Amino acid sequence: MGAKMAMIATLEQDQSIQRLISGTAAAGLEDVSKNYGEVCALRNVNFTVQSGQVVALLGPNGAGKTTAIKLLLGLIQPNSGKTRVFGGDPTHPQNRMRTGAMLQVGKVPETLRVHEHIDLFSSYYTNPLPLAEVLAAAGLEKLRDRKFGDLSGGQRQRTLFALAICGNPDLLFLDEPTVGLDVEARRALWEEIRRLVDRGKTVLLTTHYLEEADALADRIAVINHGRIIAEGTPAEIKSQTSGKRIRCITSLNIASVLQIPGVTTARRDREATEIHAAEAETVVRLLLARDPTLSGLEIATAGLEEAFLALTQDNSQNANRRN
Amino acid sequence: MSTATAALSDTQIDRSTSHTATIYLKEAKYEFLKNLRLRVYTASVISFPLMFYVLFGLVLNAKEMIGGTGVPTYLIATYGTFGVMGASLFGTASGLAADRGLGWLQVKRASPMPPFAYFAAKVVLSMIFSAIVVSLLLLLGISFGGVRLPLLEMAKLLATLVAGSLPFSAMGLAIGYFAGPNSAPAAINLIYLPLSFCSGLWVPYMFLPKLVRQIALALPPYHLSQLALGIVGAGRHEPAVNHWEVLLAFTLICLGVARIGFQRDQGKLYG
DSSP: OHHHHHHHHHHHHHHHHHHHHHTOEEEEEEEEEEEETTEEEEEEEEEEEETTOEEEEEOOTTSSHHHHHHHHTTSSOOSEEEEEETTBOTTSHHHHTTEEEEOOOSOOOSSSBHHHHHHHHHHTSSSOOOHHHHHHHTTOGGGTTOBGGGSOHHHHHHHHHHHHHTTOOSEEEEESTTTTOOHHHHHHHHHHHHHHHHTTOEEEEEESOHHHHHHHOSEEEEEETTEEEEEEOHHHHHHTSOOEEEEEEOSSOHHHHHHSTTEEEEEEETTEEEEEESOHHHHHHHHHHHOTTOEEEEEEEOOHHHHHHHHHHHHHHHHHHHO | OHHHHHHHOOTTSSOOHHHHHHHHHHHHHHHHHHHHTOHHHHIIIIIHHHHHHIIIIIISSTTOEETTEEHHHHHHHHHHHHHHHHHHHIIIIIHHHHHHHTTHHHHHHHTTOOHHHHHHHHHHHHHHHHHHHHHHHHHHHHHHSOOOOOHHHHHHHHHHHHHTHHHHHHHHHHHHHHSOTTTHHHHHHHHHHHHHHHTTSSSOGGGSOHHHHHHHTTOHHHHHHHHHHHHTTOSOOOOHHHHHHHHHHHHHHHHHHHHHHHHHGGGOOOO
16 A cells, blocks of 8 residues: 555656646746754655646645745745746746735734735735725625724634735645634635636645645645655545445444454444444444444545545654654 | 845836836835834834933923033934934834744745835835934924024934934844844843933933943944034034944944845744
């Protein structure tokens, strides 16, 4: 399993480098390493973002996602390797004119109003969107005159999103864009991102929300400990962990469940029992036979979460062994 | 570093000159509005010099003389220097330290904003507030302190002190690049207040202890205050050019330090 994954990853990286060189990539890291003193944030990373796609960089905190975005925005320089945006240097003003960024910020000037922030950022670009359009896209119509300091957390995030899109950029960098948003606001932002991609924009987003990567991304790159450990479409990543997840409320105890042939793991989750099995049907048949009172039965494909955990746990163990 | 210079030049982009000018104007406008609405900034930068002036120049000592110049007139020059220094230091250093440490400067750097516009806006902010402080001091002095200065002298004083805000803006940039976002105000005060005292901005120069008077000769605020005092007729009759030279050298040194900080930020971990 591990060897197969490694092979897929290598193949993808070779193709990535090819795309980077041929210039169809909107942005990319070419054999990039970045250290902060003793800490190695990224090691020999090869990663591309194709034009017109949503690419999600998925990984736990500290994996190197924000470092990757900062390199692509030209905010920091790599220790080795090359960073490319539209085939050129990320710090080049021509390229900055075509990108927008939403970063995680500790403090934004609080005494300026929403429309003033947008007005200032829009002025940097040659063809910005009209203010009304930006406010509508970010859901800020009613907050136009509100001072930033008087906004709620979710409203602040939406303002930062507005600043990223106000210049009508071709390439958007979104670093953990839906952190702190409630469900409705999160979905609205996803909608907006999809609309942008439909208009031909390219989006690179980092996230540790698996659901978000699954819902939005055309391609996912899983990153951990400074390395890309898997890359592919959401379906490809999910297929790397096979099996089904079975959930039910049963009177059988864990020991009995584990004795059922085909069950790989079982655990209690409050009142329910969660079971993993290579094949669902035989296990479910036996469960129903052994416990006629069984209820709340759910069967699902082991999803992105399982794949992600499997990949990152594997990777963490390898990383620890190496250290 | 070639990438730094590439970022600093915006001759390579499609922006017209008028577009770039608009950016600089807007950056300055919003920097001004932002700080104007910050009661902490406006109050401390404007109120403190005015308060001290009213207390020491108008309420107490109003009829005294310092070496031939009336106290109210003398103190306009010294508190004017004090006010200009405060406006510049707080206008640049604390904002810069906060923007750097809390990630806002990175957002701006990631955008196509010409980096110089950011700094220019802060310098312009300092100059505007410097002008406000000095004008208010003059107003108070004329209205309540019996200060009589020819219009030309008043204009010269204003121009000198506003120009004198530049060395301290440079100093503020240097401090801002090396201070943390929360410690910046304290760091500024630790430098600002002793510097002001030792330069003769509170206790007039001639009343300072001998050792302090010697130290003052090396301090930029002393030189600026001497230029201002010279205009109101209370100077020590030293050639103005010497003072300007010291201020210029100081500005260049501070800009050099700021530039080191600017380069160092490329590899910084936080923010």
